[in-house]
Amino acid sequence: MPYKLYYWGGIPGRGEFVRLAFEAAGTDYVDVARLPGGLQEMLALMKDPGAASIPFAPPFLVDRDLLISQVANILFYLGPRLGLAPQDEGLRHVANGLQLTITDLLAEIHDTHHPISVSLYYEQQKPESLRRSAEFLNNRLPKFLGYFERILNRNPAGREHAVGKELSYVDLSLFHLVEGLRYAFPNAMRVHEPRVPALAALHDSVAARPRIHRYLASDRRLAFNESCIFRRYPELDQQV
Amino acid sequence: MPYKLYYWGGIPGRGEFVRLAFEAAGTDYVDVARLPGGLQEMLALMKDPGAASIPFAPPFLVDRDLLISQVANILFYLGPRLGLAPQDEGLRHVANGLQLTITDLLAEIHDTHHPISVSLYYEQQKPESLRRSAEFLNNRLPKFLGYFERILNRNPAGREHAVGKELSYVDLSLFHLVEGLRYAFPNAMRVHEPRVPALAALHDSVAARPRIHRYLASDRRLAFNESCIFRRYPELDQQV
Structure with missing residues (x-):
């Protein structure tokens, strides 16, 4: 069963750090909220009154019956599994x-x-x-x-x-x-x-890197925009 | 060799989350920067041009030749060692x-x-x-x-x-x-x-808890003050 990533569609945002790990490793994953009905599935999971492990906010990862929240935590978990963390x-x-x-x-x-x-x-x-x-x-x-x-x-x-x-x-x-x-x-x-x-x-x-190069050219890679963490507001940039 | 915690003296700050783990477990630790010369030792470690693993900011933990930064990371590392993390x-x-x-x-x-x-x-x-x-x-x-x-x-x-x-x-x-x-x-x-x-x-x-109770009454527990994360500025509190 592929890993399931839950994150807002439409922005790279914090989810992008997890996407990049999957893409670099060539690992199968589902970017749930970008599929039809996926956003509803994500919101339902976040509000599930029966769930023990609820995230404060996206992104979160579901690996079988485990729900892991927070980007650094997801990457700490995935790193060894995807061959993207040190052995030591x-x-x-x-x-x-x-x-x-x-x-x-x-x-x-x-x-x-x-x-x-x-x-x-x-x-x-x-x-x-x-x-x-x-x-x-x-x-x-x-x-x-x-x-x-x-x-x-x-x-x-x-x-x-x-x-x-x-x-x-x-x-x-x-x-x-x-x-x-x-x-x-x-x-x-x-x-x-x-x-x-x-x-x-x-x-x-x-x-x-070939996999990243292909990913960046694909439609899986979302463009930066002014709903993301990184926003281009010229008035906030250094003035030249 | 006891664990060495490096954090600013004088405030509970972020270091307190690590102190509480040591205190609850009854584990020996050195709160380096609160000892004579300790602040200098901490600053020297942070600027050591030969060190591979340098922290962006305190707190950090030294366990033998390993330097670990960021509170959540320190606690993830210490948790199982102090009996303060789930087995699973x-x-x-x-x-x-x-x-x-x-x-x-x-x-x-x-x-x-x-x-x-x-x-x-x-x-x-x-x-x-x-x-x-x-x-x-x-x-x-x-x-x-x-x-x-x-x-x-x-x-x-x-x-x-x-x-x-x-x-x-x-x-x-x-x-x-x-x-x-x-x-x-x-x-x-x-x-x-x-x-x-x-x-x-x-x-x-x-x-x-007995160990925490004793710790809170000891002089190892630093009082909150207006150099800490938690500051009492009445004008910022809810107005009644």
């Missing part, structure tokens, strides 16, 4: 620590356009978004990018990967992070990317 | 999913007083904090509390624990969450707590 248990926790730092960064990226509330539209929190985005681009983004660059440069197995000597789900997530940042903040990334060459090289090497 | 692998991922939802809530609590930037003082982002806190108390806090209440009520092994039939690190974290929320938002919690009786009962049962 200690290194698996190193990978998980990096994935959780990516999670933190994603939350900060989300809050550049929603600094006050997820219940309000961007347009209802625009002055705060302008202020938060400027702080994010000046202080936080370079700190996070520099951190991941150091992680790559210090990997004892080589700067081609974040952890260990093989592709892991952390590499795939870093690829998507760069993709999203380029979409949302093109001006800022033109300034910052040259300072993180190992991260940029990792991005390119992931994009060039 | 699937349930361990359920526990991790819950812990990561607590992590998300903590980030939202932090941002009630820092909605714009961690580089600025609260006083420099007070109008935004007032707006974000009101949204948090009206929409997000009841949603999260209601979620954890449902998790307890639907636990097939009984509502005394979040996962499985024994104490886990998730229970300890929920205890501290309630403690912190009572400190930061006493008015709001007086309204919300009666609606989540299983969560309130879990809080009390954790507090009554």
Whole structure:
């Protein structure tokens, strides 16, 4: 029975980090909410009064009778099963620590356009978004990018990967992070990317992998848009 | 060799979730940065140019030659070793999913007083904090509390624990969450707590455990204060 991924259709969002793992491994999966009736199935599962394990929010994974929520948790579970995690248990926790730092960064990226509330539209929190985005681009983004660059440069197995000597789900997530940042903040990334060459090289090497290359060209890959975490609001980008 | 926890001294902060696990298990640990010279040791580790595994931020755990960062990751690692995680692998991922939802809530609590930037003082982002806190108390806090209440009520092994039939690190974290929320938002919690009786009962049962009871009365337990995640700014609390 294939793995079932439950996530909102129409945006790459947080579900994309899980999709990339399935796609890179060439593993069969069902992206449930993108099938006819799938959204209703997802919402029913989230509200099932008989279910013991209920997620706070999508994405979640169903593997037979197990329901696993939270992206980093899903990837920690899938990593060894898809051949996308280190063999060594200690290194698996190193990978998980990096994935959780990516999670933190994603939350900060989300809050550049929603600094006050997820219940309000961007347009209802625009002055705060302008202020938060400027702080994010000046202080936080370079700190996070520099951190991941150091992680790559210090990997004892080589700067081609974040952890260990093989592709892991952390590499795939870093690829998507760069993709999203380029979409949302093109001006800022033109300034910052040259300072993180190992991260940029990792991005390119992931994009060039045959399965990922085919996936990116397929209609399974959703385009970024302004309902996603990564949004292109030119007024929030670095001004040139 | 005892486990070494590295976290800022002077605040419970995120380190407290790890301390509670050690204390509940009666496990020997060193709270490094609270010892003379410990803060310097922590900062040196974070900047060590030779280290492969560097944390983005405290807390992190050192167990022999392994350095593990991110609270949920540390607890996932320690859980089975301290007897504070379910035996079943699937349930361990359920526990991790819950812990990561607590992590998300903590980030939202932090941002009630820092909605714009961690580089600025609260006083420099007070109008935004007032707006974000009101949204948090009206929409997000009841949603999260209601979620954890449902998790307890639907636990097939009984509502005394979040996962499985024994104490886990998730229970300890929920205890501290309630403690912190009572400190930061006493008015709001007086309204919300009666609606989540299983969560309130879990809080009390954790507090009554002999080792936790002794810990809370000891000088190892740091008091909440306005440098922590949970801050008591009366203007941000629900107005009565």
